Every structure is written in C-alpha cells, then in structure tokens.
Amino acid sequence: MRRNIYLDMKTPEEALSLFLDRIPTSSYPGSERIPVLNARSRITAAPVHARLSSPAFHTAAMDGFAIRAHESYGAGPGRPVKLTVALSAWPVNTGQPVPGDADAVIMIEHVHFLNEAEFEIEDALVPWENVRRVGEDFVASEMIMPARHEITAYDLGALLSAGMVDVEVVVRPVVCLVPTGSELVDAADAQSLERDEYKMIEFNTVILAGLVEKHGGRPVRRPIVRDEFDLIKDAVLEGVRSEAHVVVINAGSSAGSEDYTAAAIRELGEILVHGVAMMPGKPTILGIVEGKPVIGNPGYPVSSALSFEVFGVPLLRIMQGLPMWARPSITAVMTRKIPSKLGREEFFRVKLGRIGDRILAAPLPRGAGSITTLTRADGIIRIPMRSEGIEQGAKVQVELLKEPQSIDKTIVVIGSHDLLLDILDDEMRPYGLFVSSSHVGSLGGLLALKNRNAHVATSHLLDAETGIYNWSFVKKYIPDVKVRVFHGVMREQGFIVPKNNPKGIKDFSDLVRDDVCFINRQAGAGTRVLLDYYLQRHGLDPDSIRGYELEEYTHTSVAVAVLSGVADVGMGILAAAEALGLDFIPVATEQYDLVIPEEFVDDDKILRLLEVMGSEQFKQRVRALGGYNTDRTGQELKPA
C-alpha cells in the first residue's frame, strides 16, 4: 500500500515538466534597461548590436606622431625624411585618434628632433602602420552579444567600447520566500538564543535566498508565519499578489497536522504535484495560484535546498530564458556500497578525493536533517528510481559542489577520529590544500589503505602483548602495503560522564554495575580495542556491561549519547567531553598515529601535511584542546 503510493508518485522529471508547462509565460519577468556599470552577471534580454564601431575612429597603436605614410616614402637608414609638427606630423599617444588624413604612426623612439617644430625619420611607413583602423575589433551594428547571455566583467568593456552605456537585460525574477513554523525564530531576533529556549533559528529560507541570488533571482524573505491555516493562506495570497514571480512556502509540506500549505494552495488555486519520487524532497508541492507558480518546499534543510534546486532553480532559469542548469560532473568510484530503495530517485552527498589515478567518492550520512551533509559534501550522486543502490567499486557520475581542481588538492584521511583533524584541515587551507576525513575507526582506516581508498589512515591500535601501537596491526591486516608511520599525538582516554558525574563512575569496575548504562564504540575502533584491553586486564566480562552492544562511531557521538541521557558513561577523549561541557575521568594515555603508504609519502600534499603537523602553531592549537601531548608530533616512527 505504502509502496503503491510511492510508485504512483511523479518522478522529478515528470513533476518538473508538468510544473514548467503550466506556468503562463505572461508571469515571466520582462526586461529593463540598466546602466552597463551595473550589468555584471545580468542576462541580456535581446541580441546586443554595437552602436559604434570599435575603435570608432582610426586610433594610434603606439606613442609617437601621426603622419601621412606616403610622406615617409624614400626614408631609410642615412636617408632621412623631414617632417613638421602640425603640418605633416601630429603628436599622438596610444589609444588617441589619428587626426585628419594621417594614416600611419611613427613611434616616438624613431623620431630625431631637429628643433621644436621639425624632426627627421629614417623609416618608411606603409599605410596604416601602427594604426588600429576603424572597426578593427567590430563594426557598428554587428552583434556583439547574443540574447540570454550572462554578462561578464570582460563584456562590460565590449559594451562600453561599442558606445553603449545602457543594456537591455532580463528583470531578475523575484522570489517570495515564506518561512512557516511555530518553533522558528528569525535570525534578526535571535541574538541570544539558548538551547533551553527550544526555539530554532529559521534558516531554510536563508539558504533558499542564497540559491535564488546565485541563480539570478531576487529573494524577498517574508516574516515567519505560524502554523495556522488562515495565516499561511494569507501569506500565499499576499505573495502571488506582490511583485513576486514565484512564491515559496517553506515548510509545511509533510502529511502531519500542520500541513496547511497544500490546503491553502488547493483553496486558492491548483495543485499540480503533491509528492515526488525523490529522496530527500518527497513532500514537495508544486502549484499555481492566480497564474503564478507556488512551491511548497519540504522542511528538512537538505530536502529544502535540494528540492529547490530540482524545481525552483529550473523555474528561475526558464523565466530568464536560460537553458536548464547542470553542475559540472565527473566520474568517480564508490568507496562503499550504498543501498537505495526502488521507486525513488535518491540524492547522496559524497566526499571526493583522488588516490592515484582514481577519483573516489565516499558517501556522507543520508539524514535530511543534517545540513552539514551538504556543507561538507564535495558532490552529489543521484541514484535512479530503478536502482537498488550502488556497489562498492562501481563507477558513478558525481555532480560537483566544489571546483574540480579542489579534488586534486585534497588529502583523504580515513580511520580513527580525532579533533586534531579539523585543525589540520584549517592549517592546510592557506596552502590551497584540504584534509577530508572519514571516521570509520582505526582498523577501518588500515583497510582503506589496502583498498587504496585513502592517502592516510589514522590509528591508535594497542597491541596488548607488546604494548606497542599500530605496527602489529599493520603487519597483520595490511601486510602487502608498504607503509611508514608518523606520530600524531599522545592523548588522554577516559570515561565521559554527565556534569558532576551523577553515577559516581570511578574505574572500569563501575561499568558492570546494574544501574549504569554504557555506550560503546564500534568494533575495530582503537578506543574499543583499548576498552577491551583494560576489561581483560581487570578480569571484567564485556557481557556484563549494559549497553556494551550499543555502538557509536566517533568520540563526539559518544559524548552526545551521554549528554542526551542515552547512556551514563562512554569511553573517549578529553576534548570530546570538554566540547560538550561533560565531565571526564582519565584512565589511560594512548598513542594516535598517521599511517601513510610509502607511495604517497613523497607527494607534495603529504610533505606539506607533515610539515604543518610539525609546526609549533599546529601543536599549540592541538594542546589547547586539552588532554594532548605533542612532544613528538609529526616525527616518523621506526618499524617495531
């Protein structure tokens, strides 16, 4: 039954064409004449024909004297010809008009003055030598720009050079953005918002406003409307009766109790599409009211942005007479399998990096509520309706969110999570380099090297027998990969507990208490290995720990679990506890290193990375996080 609802839904393409076809062209913005000085990035409304030729008159191409070429005939080395200023020669500078019937310019360097009024030359000039003739670049009436062309900085020069100070451009489509939601507060009123106010700063329409501007429109953000039918209906009506060419109601497009947008559009006009077979973005509404397009945009931030790019942006393009928009795209290889449901097009955000000659795409979390899955993404892949997902190693087409050059400037780090990776990324930026880190645990990092999915693995795996970190795991799990190991930091591991440690956790024996719920790290994480090592040392049975089976993937997630009351205690680093204002009980100091395949160590990017890690500035910033020792940071570690 649910499934049928999905299958009955319009595909994004169907929905879009249904929408665009029904919007009367009379609702498109017209054109306006604006000064060329303000015309950068505007779209020409008609072909632009030059008013004047360029140059508009014969122009000196050199500094010197304009002469009649035939009066120089016969001149040569030792055979000077005499010319008289104002009679047979006129001073000109580059760019100035060539006066009268002069038809050549003798360079100032080739002129030998006899007195103030006369000079000799020893060159014969051919007609039009050193002269830019009328119309050399283009001639009056010539088409210098087609219609529907985005005016560049260079174009401003061509327009003015053609004697035009105004240009006819397409009026920027005005998009009225109406935020709805009783829990929302406007950024302008949110100066001192605290978490315990249970309010959220409205930001979907701020993102949309940015997208509207980026695509040539003019956004008008309206005040937040509470979740009440009449208010939303009024807002739609006000919108379509304003100067706006498009009205967007964000959110209120889900199927819940406050889904008034659909009802409002239905009552005032017509709904063309309600629900689209895409994810995120399913609850999108496309309608028309009083001849103007109205979009009911979904409420989750990622859904809101992506859905607007699928429906709103093409609308803005067509209204400006521009062809459909597509991001540049590249082919990449998936680092892991991503399953997808049949019957809907799915938009996955991915990180990109180049390892050797392959560009790799690593999927980000798919949660539509997490705006950072967009801000951190390098690209988007679309999984078609009829696909059940993408296999690891499969080739995919990735729409780029960043400049393509940035892919080659990215160091791909996979493995154990540490906050120093953020600092490392920040410190590499001035060199035009990026650090892209995925957190899959230490062992996951080593295996990524084996699959050539990363430049660097981060690891803190303790060999319980030798007390030495990482080397034995390297030998066991990736024996065929020649690697070198560089020291990262020594860092404190301990118990992360709520403020004031309400359950009075002191040591490992407290973890098996009945009234204590633990939150664990995933298998293969260095912290998990460390925990297991200590449990064994203390003769404690993992099965007797409540929550041992609950796994999180980063220190921060463990801290969040403690903060939110999911667990009473977790194991992690001091910095994660401090970040969330939680308490921390140190239990061990451990070693966190970088494992780098031999083949990448001499890469310029990696050399720079190691240089930055060794810098005092970097170490100082890491120590400031708390719980770190950076004495040997950046040093190579001898194989054990």
Add this chain to the structure above:
Amino acid sequence: MRRNIYLDMKTPEEALSLFLDRIPTSSYPGSERIPVLNARSRITAAPVHARLSSPAFHTAAMDGFAIRAHESYGAGPGRPVKLTVALSAWPVNTGQPVPGDADAVIMIEHVHFLNEAEFEIEDALVPWENVRRVGEDFVASEMIMPARHEITAYDLGALLSAGMVDVEVVVRPVVCLVPTGSELVDAADAQSLERDEYKMIEFNTVILAGLVEKHGGRPVRRPIVRDEFDLIKDAVLEGVRSEAHVVVINAGSSAGSEDYTAAAIRELGEILVHGVAMMPGKPTILGIVEGKPVIGNPGYPVSSALSFEVFGVPLLRIMQGLPMWARPSITAVMTRKIPSKLGREEFFRVKLGRIGDRILAAPLPRGAGSITTLTRADGIIRIPMRSEGIEQGAKVQVELLKEPQSIDKTIVVIGSHDLLLDILDDEMRPYGLFVSSSHVGSLGGLLALKNRNAHVATSHLLDAETGIYNWSFVKKYIPDVKVRVFHGVMREQGFIVPKNNPKGIKDFSDLVRDDVCFINRQAGAGTRVLLDYYLQRHGLDPDSIRGYELEEYTHTSVAVAVLSGVADVGMGILAAAEALGLDFIPVATEQYDLVIPEEFVDDDKILRLLEVMGSEQFKQRVRALGGYNTDRTGQELKPA
C-alpha cells in the same frame, strides 16, 4: 638590444613574488563581524565553532506524539497500549522539541484515537525512535567551518543552525581604480557619444571593477584623470591615503610622452617591477607607496584585464588569506600552429569545441586592443617564455573562461563568413547550445572537415564549369570525407563602395581603372572564387587590378577597409555594406551552404541546428538583414 631588454625583464612569476613579498601584511584588510544573512560569498576570518549543537535539543523527526518509549513496550498488532494526551503523550510536529522526558515519537498515522484525550497504539517503540537527538549533526564547540573558507548558501544554514547570527569574516579588500587618459569620457557622461567626437568611453576600470568584485574585493572607481603628471601623482597619493588596500592606475604604463605613472610612483614611493616578460601585459608597473601596493596597469583592454588577473587577483587572494587562484583547465589540441617569440610568456585566447573525442582549441586574433578576443574566448593558453610557439595538432593546457560543460554543447563551424552565423548562435542559446564560428573561407572550411576540426563547414564555392556550388570542391578536396550538404541561403554579392559611390563603380570593368583601389578576399574564400569567375568571364586580368593582392578574411573587414579609405571598392555581401552604412552594387546571387560530415548529422546538436535553420523565426531574422533569399534554407541538397 631590444631583445636584451626583453631578456632582462622579470618573468610574471618573478615579478609577482617580488611584489607580494614586499607588501607589508599590516596593509592587509582585517576582519569584521557581520550578520550571517549578509555573509554569502564572504571569507571566514577564523575557524567557526558551533555556539549551539544541532539540533540543540531532541527534535521530533516525524509528525505525531512524543512518548516515553518504555510506556509502549508490549504493544503489538491486536495488543494495543493506551496513552493519554498531556500525561503520557504530547503532540509534536517534525522539527519541534520533544518535551520533558519523552524519548520517542509515534507517527500520527499509527495513532487510533479513542476520544479527544486518549489514543491507542499497536507499535512498541525503541528509545529515540523518530527522534533527532541533540548534536546529531554537530555539537556545540565543534569546528563547523575552517578559516579562509568561502561561505556558500548552504553554509548560511549551518551557521544559523549553530545558533550564530553573526560571523567573523575578512574585510573585502578595497581597490581604488584610477582611469587616466585625456581622450576618455566616463560612461556616466557618455549618453550620446558619437564616433565623430573622437572620444572613447573609459572601460578598462569598469572591467577591473568587475574582476575585483568577482575575486572578493570592493572596487572604488575614481574620476578620470587627465594625462598630466601632477594630477596622476595626486591621484596615487589620494588613493594610498584613502581606505583603499590597493591602488590601480590604468593606463599610462607605456613608454611614451604621457607615461607619468611610473614617475609618480617613483617619486612617491618605490617601483618594484617595471615591465614584465609577458604578452599582452608587458608594460605593467608594480610599486609600493606609503606601505600600500600600487599597480600601473597597461592601457590596452586585453593587457589591462589579463595583467590584473596575473598580478592584482593574486594580491586580492593573499590579502584575504586565500590560496593562489587558478582557473579550471583542460587539455586540448591546437587546430593551427601559433608562433610565439622567445623570452616572454604569451597569453593566447582560444575558442574550444569537442569533435569526436578530442577537444580542439582554435586561436583568436592576438591583438591586445580587441576586447572581443576576450569576450568571445572560451579559454586562454599560456605559451612559456622558452617556447617559439605551438605546432598544429600539439596538445595544450587551456584555462577555461566558460563552464566546462559548454564545450560539449558547442557546434564548431569553420568556413565562409556570413552574418547569419551570429543569428544562428543566438537562436541556439535557448536550447543550451552554442555556435562557435571561425572565418577562414570556404575552402578552409572544407579542409577543416578533413582534419576533423569542425562539425560544419560553411561554403559558397562556385564550379565555373557546371554552375553548381560546393559539390565538385567537396569531391576534389575532401574525397575521403562522407558529407551531406544542407542549403543555407541565397545571398546577393556585390561591390561595397563608400556612401554615394564617389568613384562611380558600376561593373567589373571599373575594377581595373587606374584611380580605383580594390580590396580582395583571401585565396580559398568563396567570394574570391566568385570574383575570379566573373573576371574570367569578362576577360579581365587580375594583375591589372590595383589592390588585388590586398586580402581580408571577412565581408565585414572588406567593408571596414572601404569605410576607412584603405580601398575604394571590395566585393562582399549586402548585409556587410548595410551594417556600415556603405553603398552596394549587386553583381550576383550566390548559394551559401552547410557541409556536414555524415558522422555528425545525427548528433543532437546538429539535428537542433537544422531544425532551427528551418524555422520561420530564423529565416525571418536572416531576411531582415537584407539581400537574402531563404526559400530553401535548411533543406538537404542532393549530391551533384
């Protein structure tokens, strides 16, 4: 001697690093706190750490009721559990806070109301089901953006979601742009400028202002300064003592009589570089006055823009803490040889197109005075100092001026010139397609097909023996290329003469008159073939025509030669004469066709091209040019 001057010059890289190294960082712009609402495209001044977690509180991920998960335990199909609104269940919508100690949300669709206050559920929920937990996206204090990061539309959402309404960004570097030149007039005062005023609208600083904005700076255009030393000196001083971070004097950087910029900088401060081994851009001056960078930018429009991109843009980047800027680039194959002088880096503008699996680069004219060589360019290639040029067929790296996708959307037309090609380009734009035409004459077009350098050749070659156009030339010159021929237009060819035909040209016999100077088209041009055909028919000897050896490459250039007095008469099409207000004496109607290799005819782009050519709208626009018959336009012609 001249050569030595060149070799002594700094390379662009040397000049740039000399310049950047000497600018005190104290002159860089600082940072400022601005509302997030205005922060799109601004650069973060420091790493941004979240003020609040996102979400900042447990948030409903579905519309429904917040409950305590454990109170649902035991529920199942046929085993309902009863819950009471306000006691054990609280209505929530997606995005709203989960109140009190509730830890799960039951979807509204799964709730069966018994009365207004009570409902039953038949699902057991696990803790945190349908809840977005605190910090699911990121936690307070986490770094959500590094320093020196350009804020995107998406980022605005992340910032607001982190509870931040302000953000610390780099102050936009202010660039003071001073135009100099006595022949210049400001766009604002040029409403009705005519060619006979011998004034030029100043546009170099308008282009520069656009480039400054594009690269994050804030341009301040100053009034035009006349070519007088004291005025220019005052302008430099005013500039460096203003809020500006950079001062650009445009132009006055050549070696002529009005070269006051260098003198002014020398007197007020220090010249670091004067003259750079690059072309265009050689006369660039880089200096420092009162601790602020001053650029003396060359005066030719292309030199001005490119030199600023080489020196000004990196300066703006470094001032904002951004890594050096590079355009995306691709590898292409040169369609013809371009020679270059040793000892200077040369910047060539090129058109790009994809033919089969090769991307081809065709050079545009190198004149630095022709701004359209920039506006029409798809990319730029740099020929290094130590190279004497690039061979035909060689691979080159091309910096892209357009989006890379546009290359695949471009139809490459090479051959005979006609104004209808501009209209064709304009008409293809709404379909997201471009027509890029190079004018090398009909025969050049056919040979371009042979070399697989074009999708379409335009040709109007008359076989004097059969009176049939094009086919015999196809068979003779490109026998191995399977082509189809589509009719373009019938057009009038004739004599282009000055207004009122002062020399009284009537027919071909007038061309051999002693007092008549002719301007010819290049060998291989259809118009040249046509001329020779008629000369032969009339028994006239080409050698007896004055100017027969003077060649131009397009109808328009011929018309310009007539307009500017280089010649008394030339042969060309009516439209070219009309464009320049010249007179026209028709002598023949000829056939202008499109020759398309079989392999491309079914390409979507070509199908669209033929469709557009057949459209009434296109034909009407062509006829409006004058001298065209479009009865069979777009029809395929049977092989002759």
